[in-house]
Amino acid sequence: MLSKRIIAVARGRGLLRAHNIQTAAISKSWSLTANHARRAQFHSSRLLQAETVKVPQMPESISEGTLKSWNKQVGDSVAADEEIAAIETDKIDIAVNAPISGKIVQLLANEEDTVTVGQDLFIIEPGEAGESPAPPKQESKPAETKEESVPKETPSPAADKVKEPVKSKNVEKAAAKEPKREEKSKQEPPKPVAGSRGETRVKMNRMRLRIAERLKESQNAAASLTTFNEIDMSSLMEMRKKYKDAVLKEHDVKLGFMSAFAKACSLALREIPAANAYIEGDEIVYHDFVDLSVAVATPKGLVTPVVRNSEGMNFVDIEKEISRLGKRARDGKLTLEDMAGGTFTISNGGVFGSLYGTPIINLPQSAVLVRQSMHAVKDKPVVVDGQIVIRPIMVVALTYDHRILDGREAVTFLVKVKEYIEDPRKMLLA
Structure with a gap:
């Protein structure tokens, strides 16, 4: 009888342990699912808030123009009503302004492209003008949790990883702007050299x-x-x-x-x-x-x-x-x-x-x-x-x-x- 009771108690403890393990696994699974859901909701909300700005309606019979210049680039913060681009038509120049304050996420046309009324021009993500970009903030959250167990004197490798993308983005942005300056300088007609018989072709504006x-x-x-x-x-x-x-x-x-x-x-x-x-x-x-x-x-x-x-x-x-x-x-x-x-x-x-x-x-x-x-x-x-x-x-x-x-x-x-x-x-x- 005693041996049967011992066997029953052992089986009960085993079942209890298995139950506890299963419960912990389910709890962990729910926690991971909740975290993924929160992240998905965060990203989807940011994505849904982004606004696509189109080429504005033009006066009278004008239906298209030439995108002459971008005054802002991807990643730049802008204020509401700030001029983002200039479109040249055959009669007047039309300014395209930001509808809200935020950050430029994507440019959907290049300079000198012909754009039509209603065409997608750029995407802007809402936010306060001048605030730091959102992605670095998201990456800094896991770094803070890892730093809790690290002494303050010890430099955090996670923090270094956060800073690196910011620097690389700045470098990329500067590098992206540098060729444009070179391109603009190339567009300027060269000064004629004495004895030269060269020709310069310049496209007529609208x-x-x-x-x-x-x-x-x-x-x-x-x-x-x-x-x-x-x-x-x-x-x-x-x-x-x-x-x-x-x-x-x-x-x-x-x-x-x-x-x-x-x-x-x-x-x-x-x-x-x-x-x-x-x-x-x-x-x-x-x-x-x-x-x-x-x-x-x-x-x-x-x-x-x-x-x-x-x-x-x-x-x-x-x-x-x-x-x-x-x-x-x-x-x-x-x-x-x-x-x-x-x-x-x-x-x-x-x-x-x-x-x-x-x-x-x-x-x-x-x-x-x-x-x-x-x-x-x-x-x-x-x-x-x-x-x-x-x-x-x-x-x-x-x-x-x-x-x-x-x-x-x-x-x-x-x-x-x-x-x-x-x-x-x-x-x-x-």
Whole structure:
């Protein structure tokens, strides 16, 4: 009997031990499963939070552009609304901004690629701008648990392993940026060497291609004709000299010749409405307002921002608007709304030293006036009241679409502008 009890107790202890081992194994399995689940949930949550930014909607009929530059690289921290990339179209440059603060995870296009509206552009992971990248933080957690049993004086090998990837990433990032600088320097045209007969090919930017297309379209469509006239600038120059300091002090804007020509053209267009019209099909459309396109030279090409409703503006208002649009043009900040819908164009050819010029009409407009700058005003002998006197003379040219304007109307328009400029007081009575 005793032996049977001993055998039973032994079997019971064995079963208990097996049960304990099985329970420990199950507990360990649950713990590992829970850890994997937590890690999977962490990684999946980070992955789900990442946002793919697409090429933004562009104005009017523009559906594609060229990715000109990345302002940020993979791993860079960015703030909300910070500019990440610039896309060049045939009319304006479009900035792509970060929708949230975070870190750039991936760039999905290369510079000089053609990108379309709605195309995936880059991936951003949310976070505070300027915070350290997330992966090193994840790797540091196991290192801290291992260091608990290691004395503080002993350097932790795990900690060294954590630091190494950070350094290597920085090195890789610096190495990645270095070739780009070399590539950009290679793109710059080399300086010609004496006696060299080499050639350099540079791809036309989209704006230059569009300008070429529009100018050729104007040549093919419009029946262009140009008429010239000379304007005595004495009275206007005297008025400008007398009031320019007061205008600059009171309104913080320079009083130039452009405002006088803009006002004179606005008044002349009311008297010759055909110069402020355009052809659409078999109809002529006349405007009741004057939106002046003012030509501004930029590094990428000539642009024509619009001074709207110039017929109701005075000299100072026109100068302020031209100054504002000119600054935006030089900074590359013009929008499509700034350039759309002009009814008549004024260009300033003399700023580069030109004396005569025959401009090309900016379709669908019917006329364009070219005036020369102060540098192109030449002292000439003229007859005034039977006496030969020296006067500052400016040559102006009007190119017009002969399909809309007859020669009589075009010449009359230019004479009206001449009369207003030679006696600016007439503009106050008009």
